[in-house]
Amino acid sequence: xxxxxxxxGESVFIGDDIEVVVVDVKGDQVRLGINAPRDLVILRSxxxxxxxNANLAAAKAGAFPADILKKGGTAR
Amino acid sequence: xxxxxxxxxxxxGDRRYLKQQHTQHxxxxxxxxxxxxxxxxxxxxxxxxxxxxxxxxxxxxxxxxRWALAGEDDNPVKWIQSLTxxxxxxxxxxxxxxxxxxxxxxxxxxxxxxxxxxxxxxxxLVVVAIPSDRPWDASANxxxxxxxxxxxxxxxxxxxDDEDLSLQTPILPPELREKMxxxxxxxxxxxxxxxx
Numbered sequence: 321x322x323x324x325x326x327x328x329g330e331s332v333f334i335g336d337d338i339e340v341v342v343v344d345v346k347g348d349q350v351r352l353g354i355n356a357p358r359d360l361v362i363l364r365s366x367x368x369x370x371x372x373n374a375n376l377a378a379a380k381a382g383a384f385p386a387d388i389l390k391k392g393g394t395a396r
Numbered sequence: 397x398x399x400x401x402x403x404x405x406x407x408x409g410d411r412r413y414l415k416q417q418h419t420q421h422x423x424x425x426x427x428x429x430x431x432x433x434x435x436x437x438x439x440x441x442x443x444x445x446x447x448x449x450x451x452x453x454x455x456x457x458x459x460x461x462r463w464a465l466a467g468e469d470d471n472p473v474k475w476i477q478s479l480t481x482x483x484x485x486x487x488x489x490x491x492x493x494x495x496x497x498x499x500x501x502x503x504x505x506x507x508x509x510x511x512x513x514x515x516x517x518x519x520x521l522v523v524v525a526i527p528s529d530r531p532w533d534a535s536a537n538x539x540x541x542x543x544x545x546x547x548x549x550x551x552x553x554x555x556x557d558d559e560d561l562s563l564q565t566p567i568l569p570p571e572l573r574e575k576m577x578x579x580x581x582x583x584x585x586x587x588x589x590x591x592x
Contacts (some may be wrong), residue, residue: 325452359505368455371540371555374563375456375523378537379486382528384473385576 422527434482437466442479448544448551451509455540455553457484463551471522473523473534476542478516489536494567500541506554510545517547532576 324332331341331353333385341353354362430442449462460480467474472493478484493497500520512518521542526534539561544551568576 359503359508361503361505361555367539370563371553372456372462373536374525374537375454375486375539375553378486378525379456379484379522380528380587381524381526382531384471384487384524384526384531384534385580 409539430479431441432477432479432482434477434485436475436485437477438462440466440477440482441592445549447479448549450551450553452552454542455555457481459485473526474521476521487526488542489524489567491520491522491536491541492534493539495538495565498538500543500554500556501558502543502554506543506552509552510543510550511548512545517545519544519546523553525564530571532568532580533566535562536567537563538565539563 321348326342328342328345331339333339338356343353434440434442442464446464450461453460460478462479463476466477473487475485477489522536524534524536538557540553542551542553
């Protein structure tokens with residue numbers, strides 16, 4: 321992994337049209353600003369990880385009673 | 397610093413060769429029914445037209461690019477069965493069955509990815525988690541719906557930029573949840589409540 325030291329207000333470019341700016345640094349928290357094309361998806365990594373974990377958990381699913389939504393039906 | 401190596405100029409013959417290699421779209425499959433052994437459904441025959449293509453895979457199942465929709469007509473919970481691994485199947489529901497108010501905002505890039513020109517060709521599925529001992533607590537991931545271009549059968553799980561959508565939204569309203577708990581054969585409601 322490439323590691324660069326940057327100060328508040330400084331930035332790096334990734335390719336031609338993605339700029340990551342260090343907006344603020346407070347204690348152990350860094351505030352980043354990202355200038356990128358609108359169609360580029362930018363997500364917090366925790367969210368991607370949470371979606372991944374949700375899918376992995378869903379794959380271990382049990383059965384779902386078939387007729388629960390039917391009027392008067394009973395779950396088997 | 398070294399000067400960058402100039403890219404070699406391909407002779408015209410080579411360029412034609414490369415072009416030929418790319419005339420077949422990677423998502424186009426041969427028209428042979430595929431047989432796969434699955435943990436959940438046993439041997440499973442898939443026709444070309446039943447395959448859902450996830451060019452990017454699904455988070456957690458990144459290499460799984462081909463899936464098939466499976467399930468029983470009378471069960472609102474369907475499954476997408478991975479054709480990469482017979483052991484992997486994800487339960488899904490159409491959101492309007494349980495969440496009639498559910499609407500999502502797609503980005504232009506999402507539509508482009510799905511090669512979609514008109515939203516009419518789009519369908520939605522959401523992945524549900526069904527605890528095996530408490531199916532009445534099944535929940536849906538409304539934060540990341542699977543959007544399908546039904547014409548091309550290309551799909552993607554899209555992570556939405558909306559913090560209000562929960563990854564674990566209960567699918568059953570309280571009265572149906574109660575009913576399912578009451579009629580569950582395996583565990584009595586008391587035992588299930590006690591275990592939580």
